[in-house]
Amino acid sequence: METEALDAVDGEQLLAHAADIEIASRSLKAMSHPLRLKILCTLGSREVCVQGIVDNVGTSQSNISQHLAILRDKGILSSRKDANKVFYRIGDERTLRLIGMMQEVFCSTD
Amino acid sequence: METEALDAVDGEQLLAHAADIEIASRSLKAMSHPLRLKILCTLGSREVCVQGIVDNVGTSQSNISQHLAILRDKGILSSRKDANKVFYRIGDERTLRLIGMMQEVFCSTD
DNA sequence: TAAGTGTATTACCAAACGTTAATATAAGAA
DNA sequence: TTCTTATATTAACGTTTGGTAATACACTTA
Numbered sequence: 001m002e003t004e005a006l007d008a009v010d011g012e013q014l015l016a017h018a019a020d021i022e023i024a025s026r027s028l029k030a031m032s033h034p035l036r037l038k039i040l041c042t043l044g045s046r047e048v049c050v051q052g053i054v055d056n057v058g059t060s061q062s063n064i065s066q067h068l069a070i071l072r073d074k075g076i077l078s079s080r081k082d083a084n085k086v087f088y089r090i091g092d093e094r095t096l097r098l099i100g101m102m103q104e105v106f107c108s109t110d
Numbered sequence: 111m112e113t114e115a116l117d118a119v120d121g122e123q124l125l126a127h128a129a130d131i132e133i134a135s136r137s138l139k140a141m142s143h144p145l146r147l148k149i150l151c152t153l154g155s156r157e158v159c160v161q162g163i164v165d166n167v168g169t170s171q172s173n174i175s176q177h178l179a180i181l182r183d184k185g186i187l188s189s190r191k192d193a194n195k196v197f198y199r200i201g202d203e204r205t206l207r208l209i210g211m212m213q214e215v216f217c218s219t220d
Numbered sequence: 221t222a223a224g225t226g227t228a229t230t231a232c233c234a235a236a237c238g239t240t241a242a243t244a245t246a247a248g249a250a
Numbered sequence: 251t252t253c254t255t256a257t258a259t260t261a262a263c264g265t266t267t268g269g270t271a272a273t274a275c276a277c278t279t280a
Contacts, residue, residue: 014150014154014209014210014212014213014217015147015148015151015209015212015213015216015217016151016217017217020217020218021144021147023216024147024212024215024216025141025143025144028138028139028141028142028147029138029139029142029143031135031138031142032135032138032139032141033135033139033237033238034131034132034135035238037125037131037135037138038125038131040124041123041125041126041131042123044123044124049256049257050256050257050258051255051256056123059239060239060240060241061256061257062239062240062241062242062257062258062259063238063240065258065259066239066259067238068257068258069258069259081246081257083247083248083256084248084255084256084257085255085256085257086256086257086258094215094216097214098211098212098215099124099125100124101208101211101215102124102125102134102138102208103124104207105134105204105207105208105211106125106130106133106134106137106204107124107125107126107127107130143267143268145268159226159227160226160227160228161226161227169269170269170270170271171226171227171228172227172228172229172269172270172271172272173268173269174227175227175228175229176228176268176269178227178228179229191227191277193226193277193278194225194226194227194276194277194278195225195226195227196226196227196228
């Protein structure tokens with residue numbers, strides 16, 4: 001890890017490309033809602049069905065379903081149907097990495 | 111009927127504490143607007159005055175000032191006044207780390 | 221002092237967001 | 251078939267957000 005990237009020199013800046021900014025802010029926005037972040041943290045790298053997410057996150061089934069739809073539509077989650085259950089997982093590698101990084105940054109005692 | 115997928119790895123969940131979730135989502139939300147993310151990337155670890163940010167980010171002075179206020183009020187930016195100019199910098203260490211991480215994740219190595 | 225430059229604030233409006241409640245769909249069980 | 255569980259969708263409504271335009275404030279210089 002080099003700190004040189006942060007020491008922007010004379011006009012140099014991070015995430016310089018407009019497309020990168022758009023993609024990154026889109027992902028951040030998707031993760032920035034407490035319930036959605038909690039969903040993502042509940043999932044981590046495993047697969048959990050909707051009811052499992054509801055039990056863990058703690059709001060109504062309808063509310064969870066709508067947040068899952070947002071994450072799914074943005075390409076962050078992917079799902080698999082088994083019988084009458086639907087299992088979700090984080091299908092976007094970058095998001096998975098970001099969640100891990102969030103833990104490094106925001107969890108003090110680990 | 112049981113949520114075995116969840117029970118199987120009961121203890122394994124990222125950002126487990128409610129307080130961490132709140133703090134993290136708050137920071138993410140602040141960064142999740144394209145203009146604000148661009149401001150943060152413009153700053154990096156250096157100090158830039160408002161007009162410099164306006165020139166680099168590219169919207170109205172009023173709009174930039176409002177986004178700066180949001181970031182300042184959330185404790186992400188700190189500022190210093192010199193004559194009639196105001197210089198901003200990222201004053202929150204965690205945000206600085208996150209921005210660096212965003213670069214790792216979202217910037218294709220070119 | 222007046223004029224000019226740099227920054228912040230306000231008011232207004234439209235659009236996006238988030239929650240609840242109700243309903244719909246799908247699949248397994250009886 | 252009918253009942254029950256699991257998940258998704260829709261409508262409605264209040265809240266928040268974001269942008270523009272206008273204006274106010276702060277400081278500097280002539």
